[in-house]
Amino acid sequence: MAVWTLGINHQTAPLDLRGRFAFALDQIQPTLQRYRQSLPRQPEATLLSTCNRTELYGAGDPAAVDPTIEWLAHAGGVGSHVLRDHAYILREDQAARHAFRVASGLDSMVLGEAQILGQMKDAVRAADEAGALGTTLHQLFQRSFAVAKQVRSSTEIGAHSISMTAAAVRLASQLFEDLRDIRVLFVGAGEMIELATTHFAARTPRHMAIANRTIERGEKLATRFGAEAMRLADIPGRLHEFDAVVSCTASTLPIIGLGAVERALKKRKHRPIFMVDLAVPRDIEPEVKKLDDVFLYTVDDLAAVVQTGKDSRQAAVAQAEVIIDAGVSSFMHWLDQRDPAKGVVPLIQQLNVQADAWREMEIARARKLLARGEPVDAVLEALSRGLTQKILHGALAELRSGDQETRAATAETVSRLFLRQKS
CATH class of the missing domain: 3.40.50.720 (NAD(P)-binding Rossmann-like Domain)
Known part of the structure; x- marks a missing residue:
């Protein structure tokens, strides 16, 4: 799952070009739906549009970035080369860092201004209503809002700012x-x-x-x-x-x-x-x-x-960047966990499926015993023994196999997993 940001803002594009890519709040939902329908594999998407920026956040197939540029350029009525000359494309941790900085007011024309946070929340709500948000972008933006709240409460980033x-x-x-x-x-x-x-x-x-x-x-x-x-x-x-x-x-x-x-x-x-x-x-x-x-x-x-007073707030900016860096690391760790090649989420899902299969098997056996008139206590005893054996079978088999060094390492892992003492 790749995460990216495609956008233009007051630092990269002139006012009249930004005007071509301005979307009113009530236009965001249908615009996102048209965008996603233009791609064979529909990515998660959120569109943020303010007087200073238009940004399309996406999560999904990384190959979707190039057709996204073509689609957005067409939507703005300009050639894709014009958009590329003024746009920024950020991926993975850089995309996350950008979202956190925008939410915190660090990327605004008015340093530390709070209005952008409400605009981002409106954009996320519109994406959710359009069915375009998805789990990854939901996490990205919820973490963005949490980081922005921490920046505002822990630093003086908004002090003396002029709207x-x-x-x-x-x-x-x-x-x-x-x-x-x-x-x-x-x-x-x-x-x-x-x-x-x-x-x-x-x-x-x-x-x-x-x-x-x-x-x-x-x-x-x-x-x-x-x-x-x-x-x-x-x-x-x-x-x-x-x-x-x-x-x-x-x-x-x-x-x-x-x-x-x-x-x-x-x-x-x-x-x-x-x-x-x-x-x-x-x-x-x-x-x-x-x-x-x-x-x-x-x-x-x-x-x-x-910009008046911006220099005096540089210490607050430095403090905010530290908070943002921590937020980015946390989000990327969460994202890595969801990657089948890196994370444990698929393994957790497989373990849950396996455990459910064992449970259903033992319950079906217990029902047959009860139907034959077996005593309830005996059936419960058999059910608990059957589940216990299935859960321990793999670990016991690994403890009996391999050389001494392998068995010692397995014994340490099994002990940590099954013999944890209550604190």
Whole structure:
């Protein structure tokens, strides 16, 4: 059983390429099912997709890796050579180490951020519902979650980290003299927008509005923060009213286009607009960034801001890596045990099958004796003697065979197995 990871992330692939491989949570289950159906021997699989990464974790035939690259490239609408240029392929202990580091926040753009752990749990749940998880990946991810919990409780890896949404507020405060005087539009109503709204609300802006495709969900979030709820369709006509825009939806196409922003700037008499696009794929057309009086930041643009304080947390990173190394060793030991060429799991299974066969044989013999009217005590005595003889037969035969040195080694093993003293 081979384990591997195929992925791209913020360190290996540009934003627009990552956007081609972005999958919403409700797309993961059907996507995994299509992927597994494309292969003759269906591997275990889990798909993790966030704004910073798309990763396909697999377990099964190692020959499945190459067709997996071809399938994923086709799904993203790019040539396989393009994907290979930006992807990483990790196998066995390196794949396990990567999963543990991702869960622990060590591979995130925001070092030590906790949001990725929830995203991984959602991905695992979706894989389970798709029937794609399997025993090996279940073990890998459960151990990843346990390691992440230990890292967070035993180190200061998350101390003083700056989230994407907090970084957006910091940048806005550099542009505007007082955030209490601005009007902010949030596009979307998911977890990231909820975090952004929380951070901006703490600065008490003059007005906040939340635009969402589903107006009911937008209203629910708006009510929590005393904001106005809007429809997405209203954005082009009202964009000029807002000084700051923060967008993060699951749309596959831009929500805010170049023309809408140009018209808004004209109505604003070129007063600046601060825009943050946290979505992958993009919610705001990239050409908007070229406009004068527009300050547009993407998730990749925020990278430098969120790195603040990273150096001071290197001691915590070192501590976390030690915990991760121990977790990787433990997982690989478990994986080796399941390998027929290395482990004891097949032997344990064979022993259980053999013991069940002996038990069934002796029970069948006992039932025949009882049917003939034999005394119950005599039948139980015969059953226990029959099982004991079968269990000891192999060991006794080995003790009588071989040279003196072999018998001595066998005697030590048999003594350890059958003559253990109770503590």
